Amino acid sequence: MSYTVKKITRIINGTVLQSSSTDQNIIHLAFDSRRIQQPKDTLFFAMITERADGHKYLQDTYDKGVRFFIVSKTINFSDMPEADIISVPDTLQALQMLAAYHRAQFPELKVIAVTGSNGKTIVKEWLYGILRKNFGTTVMRSPKSYNSQIGVALSLWQIRAADKFAIIEAGVSGKGEMSALKKMIGHVDVGIFTNLYAAHDGGFNDRNEKFSEKWFLFDENTVVICPANLIKTFPNATAVRNIKTYGETSGVLKIIENYLSENNRTVEAIFNDKKIKFTIPFTDEAAFENTALCFLAAAELGIEPVNIIKSISLFEPIEMRLSLKTGDNNCIIIDDAYSNDINSLAVALDYMTQQSGNHSRTVILSDILESNEPDEQLYKKVAELLTEKNVSKIICIGNKIKILKKYLNTDAILFSAFSSTEIFLEELKNNSVLFFSGEEEKIKKNKKNIFEKTFEKTFEKTFENFSGEIILVKGARIFGFERISNLLEQKVHETILEINLSALIHNFQIVKQTLNPETRIMAMVKAAAYGAGGDEVARALVFNKVNYLAVAYTDEGVALRKAGINVPIMVMNPEPNSFSALLQYGLEPEIYSLRLLKAFLAVNDESVVGRQVHLKLNTGMNRLGFDKADLEELKILLRQHPELKVASIFTHLAATDNTAFNNFTRLQIQRFTEMYEIIVSGLIYKPWRHVLNSNGTLYFPDFQFEMVRLGITLYGVGDENNNNSALQTVMSLKATISQIRTVPKTETIGYSRKGKLQRDSVIATISIGYADGLHRKAGNHNFAVWLHHKTAPIIGNVCMDMTMIDVTDIPEAKEGDKVEIFGTHISVQNLANKTQTIPYEIFTSISPRVKRVYFQEWQ
Numbered sequence: 117m118s119y120t121v122k123k124i125t126r127i128i129n130g131t132v133l134q135s136s137s138t139d140q141n142i143i144h145l146a147f148d149s150r151r152i153q154q155p156k157d158t159l160f161f162a163m164i165t166e167r168a169d170g171h172k173y174l175q176d177t178y179d180k181g182v183r184f185f186i187v188s189k190t191i192n193f194s195d196m197p198e199a200d201i202i203s204v205p206d207t208l209q210a211l212q213m214l215a216a217y218h219r220a221q222f223p224e225l226k227v228i229a230v231t232g233s234n235g236k237t238i239v240k241e242w243l244y245g246i247l248r249k250n251f252g253t254t255v256m257r258s259p260k261s262y263n264s265q266i267g268v269a270l271s272l273w274q275i276r277a278a279d280k281f282a283i284i285e286a287g288v289s290g291k292g293e294m295s296a297l298k299k300m301i302g303h304v305d306v307g308i309f310t311n312l313y314a315a316h317d318g319g320f321n322d323r324n325e326k327f328s329e330k331w332f333l334f335d336e337n338t339v340v341i342c343p344a345n346l347i348k349t350f351p352n353a354t355a356v357r358n359i360k361t362y363g364e365t366s367g368v369l370k371i372i373e374n375y376l377s378e379n380n381r382t383v384e385a386i387f388n389d390k391k392i393k394f395t396i397p398f399t400d401e402a403a404f405e406n407t408a409l410c411f412l413a414a415a416e417l418g419i420e421p422v423n424i425i426k427s428i429s430l431f432e433p434i435e436m437r438l439s440l441k442t443g444d445n446n447c448i449i450i451d452d453a454y455s456n457d458i459n460s461l462a463v464a465l466d467y468m469t470q471q472s473g474n475h476s477r478t479v480i481l482s483d484i485l486e487s488n489e490p491d492e493q494l495y496k497k498v499a500e501l502l503t504e505k506n507v508s509k510i511i512c513i514g515n516k517i518k519i520l521k522k523y524l525n526t527d528a529i530l531f532s533a534f535s536s537t538e539i540f541l542e543e544l545k546n547n548s549v550l551f552f553s554g555e556e557e558k559i560k561k562n563k564k565n566i567f568e569k570t571f572e573k574t575f576e577k578t579f580e581n582f583s584g585e586i587i588l589v590k591g592a593r594i595f596g597f598e599r600i601s602n603l604l605e606q607k608v609h610e611t612i613l614e615i616n617l618s619a620l621i622h623n624f625q626i627v628k629q630t631l632n633p634e635t636r637i638m639a640m641v642k643a644a645a646y647g648a649g650g651d652e653v654a655r656a657l658v659f660n661k662v663n664y665l666a667v668a669y670t671d672e673g674v675a676l677r678k679a680g681i682n683v684p685i686m687v688m689n690p691e692p693n694s695f696s697a698l699l700q701y702g703l704e705p706e707i708y709s710l711r712l713l714k715a716f717l718a719v720n721d722e723s724v725v726g727r728q729v730h731l732k733l734n735t736g737m738n739r740l741g742f743d744k745a746d747l748e749e750l751k752i753l754l755r756q757h758p759e760l761k762v763a764s765i766f767t768h769l770a771a772t773d774n775t776a777f778n779n780f781t782r783l784q785i786q787r788f789t790e791m792y793e794i795i796v797s798g799l800i801y802k803p804w805r806h807v808l809n810s811n812g813t814l815y816f817p818d819f820q821f822e823m824v825r826l827g828i829t830l831y832g833v834g835d836e837n838n839n840n841s842a843l844q845t846v847m848s849l850k851a852t853i854s855q856i857r858t859v860p861k862t863e864t865i866g867y868s869r870k871g872k873l874q875r876d877s878v879i880a881t882i883s884i885g886y887a888d889g890l891h892r893k894a895g896n897h898n899f900a901v902w903l904h905h906k907t908a909p910i911i912g913n914v915c916m917d918m919t920m921i922d923v924t925d926i927p928e929a930k931e932g933d934k935v936e937i938f939g940t941h942i943s944v945q946n947l948a949n950k951t952q953t954i955p956y957e958i959f960t961s962i963s964p965r966v967k968r969v970y971f972q973e974w975q
Contacts, residue, residue: 117221117277119214121184121200124159127217128210130186130202134193140184140200145211145273147266149173150659151466154500155181161207162187163266166629170207186210208265215269216300222275228283228413229301231330232310235406236285237261239310241434243410244283246427248486250419254280259459261973263287268297274459281417286333290319294332306416307334308409309342312350324350331356341412343405360416362408369412374404376928383407387421394425397432399928407431432593437618438467440652440970442606445583448475449604452590453597457486458497461590465505467972468588470659471652473680475586477507480600482537482591483514491516499523509585513540513595537595544603610852611884611966614939615648617656618973619844623830624660626842627813635820638664638806640827642672642688647959648831648847649968651679657830658683666825670694673703684763686730689740695719699727704763708732708740710749717757728763731795731803735787736780737770744791751798764804764823765792772811773835781812785819811835833944833955847959848939849966851884851901853931856923865920866912870896873911878924880908882935885917889962890937893951895919902936904928 162170258271344363362369591597645653734741771777804822810829865871900907
């Protein structure tokens with residue numbers, strides 16, 4: 117089904133503000149200017165959300181090649197002469213109208229809708245796998261976690277004529293939201309309600325209201341699959357005639373036995389008066405719940421239990437995030453070794469673009485197995501994506517993907533292909549991976565089987581090692597690409613610091629939406645972004661339009677510049693011997709004294725021309741900054757050197773972390789304002805002002821001025837009163853159980869025999885010590901780590917490289933298990949309290965030898 121611009125304009129009742137002579141067929145819909153994949157046939161919706169206004173990025177989107185726009189504001193499009201501009205009252209409603217229209221063109225389509233608090237995406241993906249095995253390519257599902265007001269619309273847009281089943285994920289976070297989703301989705305044949313937990317409670321008055329909102333998706337003719345206890349808890353589910361449940365005491369699927377083995381969970385149940393048994397290749401309770409829902413839904417759709425059970429035994433983990441790791445030879449590895457479809461490839465390439473910096477871009481890609489499109493059409497799209505994202509090297513693994521080569525410009529992209537992962541690994545280990553360029557292809561174009569290993573060896577162009585590259589490893593699960601990731605990854609010990617970049621950006625946006633639209637943000641990335649890793653964090657912030665970055669010392673700023681970070685960077689403690697490097701790399705120094713200003717001016721007058729500085733005023737912190745007595749001489753120096761521009765003037769608030777000192781904070785702001793006016797009285801312009809730090813934005817919003825500085829809030833740590841509880845955990849420190857032993861109560865544990873036992877105990881040694889950043893004060897039952905949904909106390913002293921924990925009450929603990937020191941289950945504030953310090957010190961004390969792994973959640 118085709119949609120021209122004119123047809124879409126009629127569907128959404130739009131008004132044409134500017135039109136080109138062509139009536140382009142639209143294939144792609146977009147709302148994020150950073151994620152434009154194929155601009156030629158893309159329609160851009162300028163969305164207005166709590167976090168952003170798409171109208172601000174119209175020119176940026178136009179510059180990327182998009183020519184078709186839906187807007188809801190009066191805009192100046194004089195610099196977009198080739199654009200089609202269509203106006204509507206509300207761009208979100210217009211997108212939803214288009215999605216609803218498209219959905220309505222397929223009245224025979226059987227729709228399965230998944231809602232609930234947790235597990236929606238996993239249920240959707242597992243059910244999709246079952247249906248695909250039984251119904252082939254006639255099944256579509258929402259990509260990633262597309263379950264929002266925008267996400268559902270984009271999901272429905274992907275329905276095609278060949279589809280007989282559509283699995284749509286639907287999520288709401290506030291009252292009244294489901295109505296719009298229901299209007300788009302239409303009648304739901306089979307509904308799945310996973311559970312009802314605390315997620316998004318804040319958007320509702322109580323759980324009953326939240327249940328009713330989600331349940332509203334279903335009508336009286338929907339077959340609803342859900343846990344039996346959900347109906348018992350919320351008996352007002354009267355709008356539906358046919359409800360099928362699972363449970364231990366009742367339900368269509370009645371559970372008789374549910375027991376664990378080492379790596380599996382076995383379930384015995386009664387279904388349709390017959391006893392059945394299936395094994396889930398996971399041990400957690402959530403996996404069982406999700407499997408039960410999938411079983412009932414698949415059975416309702418006509419699949420025989422024996423075939424469902426076969427699929428269940430093959431269930432695999434659903435990776436909800438992309439991970440970024442350090443590789444050898446200055447490489448970065450993006451590990452997405454468990455899925456490969458055209459939509460997730462687009463997401464992964466976006467992430468690669470965000471994190472690439474100065475690294476060249478390499479993609480290792482398998483056959484794409486989940487597609488309804490003919491191979492020629494599919495791989496032509498893949499080639500367009502790779503070209504659009506400036507990939508310089510592509511390694512293809514599989515039998516089908518080799519045709520990708522004919523759609524690539526091989527003069528610009530080096531190409532290599534292998535029939536299996538095993539062959540590629542063998543060549544990689546032997547440093548003999550070979551690539552084709554355009555010239556080599558011409559020489560050998562008449563050879564048969566040109567991609568086979570025997571012919572590769574005839575070329576001289578070998579690739580001995582990956583070096584200075586960002587490498588996306590993306591393959592369908594059957595290809596086992598985790599072996600490639602493991603081989604490329606830099607080998608360090610098993611203690612890791614996980615950094616969730618999606619949570620970081622969430623926190624950035626949470627604060628941003630509380631600020632005035634014109635307020636700029638300077639983000640603190642000093643001390644390697646509080647231990648998280650300066651390059652990766654900075655790239656994520658820059659990708660999300662941060663205005664300024666701040667580092668402590670010049671070498672930190674130089675490292676960011678070398679990593680390809682080009683936004684303005686303020687150096688907070690520049691030393692005179694670093695001024696030359698500072699100027700060379702376009703960094704902007706904080707100037708806090710007359711001595712430092714004179715030293716900076718003396719470096720080289722020509723070098724200082726056009727350079728910007730930031731003046732720091734001392735208003736009560738009494739650490740660094742100009743005092744009031746310095747200001748007259750400061751004004752004289754600035755008048756004498758008009759070539760030097762003051763970009764901003766700021767101060768550091770001493771006590772915004774304690775509301776008891778709010779009056780002192782106001783006094784500091786008053787002093788700052790007075791000093792600022794004295795300085796600008798001698799200038800012909802007014803520099804920006806910034807005084808507020810993370811906590812300051814909470815308590816003193818009237819003093820945002822032109823910019824605010826965000827630090828610890830970005831990394832998920834709120835104020836003492838939990839007034840910013842919407843923050844998400846960014847960093848999680850994890851260790852591995854190295855060994856488990858049983859110790860009689862007559863023995864002791866660790867150095868100085870500090871670990872006294874009260875009973876025969878099971879003791880696990882984990883791969884972390886004070887050299888990694890776990891303070892010795894955490895030892896001797898002062899602190900407990902998280903393992904298998906329980907806490908395990910530290911027993912005995914924390915050693916340099918190892919720590920012992922008591923796992924007597926955690927019988928499922930085994931060697932190789934991951935243990936959380938702090939993260940989503942145990943807050944860093946908890947650890948800081950137990951060790952008598954603050955989260956800042958915890959974060960920045962984590963040793964460089966601890967491996968950093970970066971995650972980007974599905975968006």
